[in-house]
Amino acid sequence: MAAGPSWSVMPSVLIVEIFSYLSLKDRLRASSSCKRWRSCLFHPSLWCGVVLNLSYSKRQRTRFLVERCGRFLRQVVICFNSNNPTEVRECLRILEVLSENKVIASLGLQPSSCHLEWTCEPPFYVTDRYLTCIEKIISTSRKLKHLSLGSVDQLLEHSHTVLELLSRYHCDRLKALHLASVKEDSENYGIIDLNVDLIRSFKALQHLSIDYDFLSSSLLEAFLSTEKDQLDRLCIHVHGIEPDHEKITNETWRKLRNRHPKLEVTINLIHSYEGVANLLDILQPCLPLTNFRQFFCSNLNMAAVDFISTHHSESLRSFYVIDGFQDGYPNLYISTTEEDPFVMMAWRCSKLEEFTLIGYEVLDDNVVAIARLRGQNLKTFNIPYSCVSTVYETDGENAMQVERYVNPELADMVSSSLGWSWQPLPDNQTPRAVYDDQADAETAYMKILHSDQAWKCK
Template sequence: MAAGPRWGSLPSVLIVDILSYLSHEDRLKASSVNKRWRNCLFHPSLWSKIKFQLGFSKRHRSRFLADRCGRFVREAVIKFNAHNCLEVREGMRIITILGSNKNLQHFALFPSSCHIEWPDSNFVNRFLNGIETIVQISRRLRHFSLGCVEELLEHSNHLLQLLSKHHSQSLKHLFLASVKEDSENYGIIWLTPDDLRPFYQLTHLSIDYDYLTNSVLESFVDRSRAKLERLIIHVHGIESTHEKISNATWQMVSAHNPVLEVTINFVHSFDGVELLLDILQPNLPLAHFRQFFCTNLNTAAINYMSTHYRNSLQSVYILDGLMDGYPVPYISQTDEDPFVMLAWRCNKLQNFSLIGYEILEDDVIAIARLRGHSLKSYNIPHCCIAVEEEEEHISWFSHGCYAPEFPQKVSENLKWNWSPIEDDELPLAVFDISADAERAYMRILLSDQQV
């Protein structure tokens, strides 16, 4: 034993190197060797990324990490309950600490809601001032996300001016899309192509459809710019005067940005779904289509997608509430189910979810057969699966009463074990119109902003 290695007296540089190969749990165990190892545990290179989770069980840990690492961490994500004033205050505290961090490169908010319950009337201004300080102090921001919070994004024009002044040559990921629960009544700030043009390194952008114009898109057709890879569009209300994006514009943008993937999210957008065919264009490189609580299904637009996005569409996620406890039937304009045609034609489709709308048992099987094991996720609720019943020459549809072998048939076609979503696995807002709908979609929308 005396001739063995003296682990407790290793040089700090070697201790840090050893710790860099260990998991977080193993680092904590290794730090118990002695005080020297404990001091090395918080070397800046070991804490380049931190997700500050402010829920009750993890708040103490996040507070400790903010105090020890907040002034040198490079990537910071703040996850908090937007309706809990204590967590909002703690988020403000962390933002204040990050405001002295010159090396911060990645700043993102991950709230539970698009609306924050501020502890007092002046708190939103203090919150914004803290974020502005981060923008002004950090030397090289690359990722900036305000987590779809409407009150913060109302100040996008001012924040863009600051970002342009300090980070126009470094910012790669900019997420400005918001969530507006009232799609028929909200204010619109003034954004122009000149607000986005300075960001030459931008590869990921989220933006509300309200600000998307031909001129804004054409600003990304510039050989001196980085290639745009992801464009995420949130659609809420649609003004009658809104400029329609032409197919020629999408053709230019797609030609200049050959790997561009577009995600379109409709959130409480009644007008948007109705006017969906005015938004879609043949050369729009649509990769992901989602609609949340829009109370309508535009089957003509679904058929359009299956025709024009065969080589680009990767996922479809449609979520709505039941009507008086029953799934909403949709009317197909053709003899074939539009989603079956989508599965047949779109050869890159990997994820499909249809929640709140009636779908026939045979069509569920047909989609699984057409996509096979290439379908990675397939979410259909038990209560939405319709089976045609007939008795004495009278036919009707029952829901959730499929044959016992039905899930097995779907599983055999998918080549993985599949089962319908049970009622208790669905968001409460599917059944209760007064329930908080954000719980059903905020996590999905925020996942777009993680790169």
């Protein structure tokens, strides 16, 4: 007050407090008032969590932010095109800065694919440099609670090293660990030597993502200890299945569910032909299945679909299947019962909120039935135009015929049941890999997998 009515001499603690109530956009505008306010913009308390985007239009801004705040950021997500060597290199530079950060609590990689592309240097050189930074981040940080390697197979091949360091430095505080990978060739990949017993050391773990290759009764029983925090989410990626892989018993799942009553399990089948064929061996009645997803597996196990809707009717919230067309046409699924299995799922599963079926032919009457049964509880309902068929009667020898066109009244009937405006998914919004088997399928599911691995802990 003695200095007069000048905003520029307001104490820094008050400026920072004001900034803390503003959105990032308004905070940036306010910081342009004067040099003093600009300096307060970069107070550590204002930059707890950031998403660093390495696309060309945002790269300069990201570089500046990392240079100013990289050593005191607490929650960091790095989004980048892993098929672009420039963005892969930029991501590495960010990791080098973060390796000096002692307060980082959450690190998540969100690449566009499961592979890192690089030019000039051999592939192993890229992996080694990334791993060196990640290892240093783990050993330098004093507060690490969440780590996601973005399903990058090249990095996750060294999960044993990451797991050992996490066990050594963060066994009492780590809340989320995501080691699940993506195998584009699910029939031909090596199984790494991963000592899953180290997971026993994590006392605060709430979220875990892991490949089905390493899932065992021993691992699940480690969470039965009363000394551990509640396990809230378990995400399982299914690729190939070894002939001698242990089958998790229903009794093991029953014990785990009783110990962790709020546990939600997500099963993602990714290019997994064996996973579809053996799905009934993976599923168990006491498994608390919340999200089931199947990405480009070339088949549907209708007996397993019926099993899910029968035994997981009280837990299933999301059902997502996407597959490629065969010879330019959607696939057909053969029901083992008189009723359509997806209509029965809508009837039985009282908590179903999201339903997506792409790549398979669906009768318009069944689309309407699903919408009527779920009503306003269904928040997401994705069926492409090109997958909807209409049955009509004829006077000829064939009493019924099926035609691939959308009844003009379909959208209105479905919208009326859902309570929100619905349209079949336009073909131009359907992933290209559905129509073109040469297209990159990862663009259809990587964002979904990243959402599984986002920071959600309390």
